[in-house]
Amino acid sequence: MIVRAALGKVAEVPRDQLDDQVKFWANDIRELSYDMEDVIDSLLVRVESCEPNADQSNFKKVVTNFKNLFKKGKAKHQISKAIKEIHERLQDVATRHKMVSEMVNFANLPAATRTTVDPHWEVLYGDKKDIIGMQKARDDIIKKISEGGPVSNEQLKILSIVGFGGLGKTTLAREVYDALPTKFDYKAFLSVSRNPDLKNVLSNLLFKIDNRRHTSINAAKLDVEQLIIVIRDLLCHKRYFIIIDDLWDKEAWKTIRYALKDNECGSIIITTTRHFEVSKECCSNKDYMIHKMEPLSDDESQKLFYTRVFPSEMCPSRLEHVSRKILKKCAGVPLAIISLASYLANNQRINQIDQWYGLLNRIGGGLKKGDDHVKEMKRILSLSFYDLPSYLKTCFLYLSIFPDDHQISRDRLIRRWISEGFIQVEDDTSLLELGDCYFNELVNRNMIMPINIHVDGRVEACYVHDIMLDLMCELSSEDNFVTILDVIKGDTPLEKKFRRLSLQKSMTDLSISPLLSWLPQECHK
Template identity: 50%
Template structure:
């Protein structure tokens, strides 16, 4: 039900923006907007609570009601967007990236005369009236059926994680070596006498076997302690119950009636401290989800020099770090099983004792295990689906069918549902805004390496990231969202640059299976890959489509694109799809991502002139499509935010009309039009070729919102370089700057006069000067953390002394044009360079 909440959030923001335009809306329409907003805000509160409950634990009435709210939200947002498009009417909108309400107010004042009694006002008025009636009906239904409290009672089902606590260790594979490794870390070779309390945190995503491993460790070493207890916390911890369970587990005789006793947190905490004060204890806190819960629990654990140990397990990296602040504490990161252990565990569950895998099943077994990725829970689950009660091996076609289903939603079954429930705990622990962002990853095929920036800009285009703080850009919020999903181990890093920043990620097949299942239930993304029929009600209800590589030609022709009138997003991972032939039918399309599809080799030539009619478009991805020319009509797309045009060779001057554009990726060979200075909302311009004349250089100085800029320039005219340096001095919001000079000219005097922006974090400076410029002063680079410099001559002692004083510098490359750049230092060692010692 989280998708309904995610659909409401951007609508509420847009209705708020409409209310800002009080001079342009009639009193009747304004009252309608206010009434609708109030009802939707109440629904948002209810949906936030409903969204915390798994879909299979809700009554059908709740799911139906939430689905209707979702469709109401989508339809109303489409109406508001259509209104904005009609009002825009081809005129450039002077909107910046921040202070949204002020921008909207100026926009409406400017265009008041266009729609005082026009068609746009009539349409928005009718849409609001219809939405009001439906919202009122849904509000009455909510009250009539008391939908918030309605569940099917499944919430009281046995937690499937309990099986891990009581599983016989002899059933497991590779557990002994892992157990002994953790024990070695826990004791570190000490005799346990006169030791301070030590905490060990075991961290990893759901299904890796944290609880199973911890229980094996606990059972192995508990006899070395005076007392011990193994207690689970869960997502919504009841601290009183946890403390009572701890007391009862530590001494069941002394605290036999503790569960019936009336105690508050403080009393129970004191009782625990008194009991543990003079004892060497072993406490396991399993499955902790928040730092706040740990801060309370640790207050009940007295510190002493008796050699006590605390083990915690968590799925969240930041929680594990909070639990282990001391240098003596240890964080143990769970690893997947290797190939041999994975195979042993898999075969042990399927084949009769002592028998081997039949030759005809070896290949499909390897492919299944590859998808399981060494995750014990996944291996056990898949093996259980293939095992037979009568010891008979299932035929190969059943193995093939199961293989094809992994990553697209496993077939129904008790074991598979247990696995999904365990993984879903991580999903339901996410804040509302992150759940929608995670579900969106279902658009990518399995084993796909997902570029971080591509993902974040698409989140923005879809409306999943809503601005709040005045000085925080939408992309910065997106970076925080991405980092949080990494922190929670729901996505895994694929490529980490030498600054330690994750540039791309992938989704484990088991997590992908979960989010694909949730996405299908919520009708969030429709995946068309030729494997099975989608489960949405009708084509008209499809909002987002992902065409994936395994689609057959036969399946392609079954797509009824014309009927998908409400389609918002199209992402292609293959070419030759008839659907793109009907671009002009997708009137409210926001995202068109064709990245990587070589349209020149497509059997159906795609005419991008149709794209100029997609007036709602926010994201256009054409990298790797080998489209040579962008149509002049692209300037009509007034609400376009991101264009990825790498490999596109010709850019028309009409690009200068895109007043909302925030991100522009182009190939280094593309010459930007002079009108580039009109893109006042632009935040990221990855590559721009400058030089020759100073026209483009001067225009760059108008892009005051730029945060990322890459300059590749040629020529030997010093006046052009002077213009460039002057323009750069106007870009005070730059965080990352690359300057690469092609050729032998050097402009030391020009760069000596440059004043860098105060927020510059990364600077890549190649071949522009003969020596280190005079502007390289520590006072001018207060937050610079990454610096790459290539000059003709390095004055080693002098330059190192200068750069070593940069207060925030963590990574430095310094080299000459004739030599390879050398990494001189990282981290705190930079400060040592200029130390008096």
């Protein structure tokens, strides 16, 4: 149980923030668990192959099969040897866990410090750039939070911006923040982020509202409740406009909301989140006050891309075809467009068509050779993955077995999750019902994109955004969860012990013998 709890903590932390010793230990544990499953599966296959009497009950059949199996000397020796090897490896892992625990405090892993620049700072304090594709959304939001009669204008209005990571929620909120013509007594733009320290969040909010008050009362010494009281008192008869950016869970919102008093002065709150359920909590189920972010249109995507890559904002004719293919992969996500455009804008790549095609071919299969812009994009998107509960992480990574642009049937996917043992039994709820809940949660978190939504709200199928698929493939490969082979030739090295293998696109001059080398012996028969 201790090891399992430690692994749970490790799974919540981005790999680039983990100590190397912890990574090696976690990988060994994972491989050992896979091998244990293999031994059990092998044993069950052998048991099923025995022939019990037809009139026996299911339980008696299993007992009889085990007895018959262990009467066979060869089978008994093989199974005993496998179990002994697993036991020895477990002892070794337990010893190394003790050593790693002395070096690393697992309880503090989620609090790992962020060593990169906060991406919100660029939006808040960076040079003002032309915002492409945001004007209409900005004007629609301003109209929505400004309209209404005298009574309506006195009420507190809360609007939530929700959407997939990288769609520009923070940028849009900032545009509204700067453009809203109404005057306010207090304005603040507050970033919350994943795993927030709510005391620091509230202290930061107080500082941005009134830094003199923050200093005079020594806010650092106040607890959460005291900070809520101070902020409520400060906002008592004031009109305020506050943006709560990057909310991840309902509990954080509820705590912050206690501090934001509804004083009937016409105040406005805007929240941004990746989770649809959080946005509904913010707006008390007022759907008309939820703004769903939409991807950029083809024309907007092209304009943003060319503006970032070429000084003249004009694309050379020989690069037009490949640029359109790259933009199709980006699917209108500004973060992806800007990141890949910045990568190509490098003087050594801007006019080299082979570099453009090389980038195109890597999207959806692991962008491992990117520069800082690509790494930052993947780091931002990975926050959504590390925020998933453990059972959803497994279900989400499993989607990497499907090729890019593949339409994934909801029912087929749920059945495959069940057959893999990913659905955790709860009370009397059926596995299919739990699978539905898992699927809906991934949709609500904007991790998968719904297709064919029925009138009753049921989603028939889904797809994975290519940029998210790229991250998913990399994480799956690192954990040896799914191995994807796009093109296999006869000389392709197959030394790795694959756990799940997805053969995609093409296979040329491939002999079957290398693939059989890593399959369990029962599969060879």
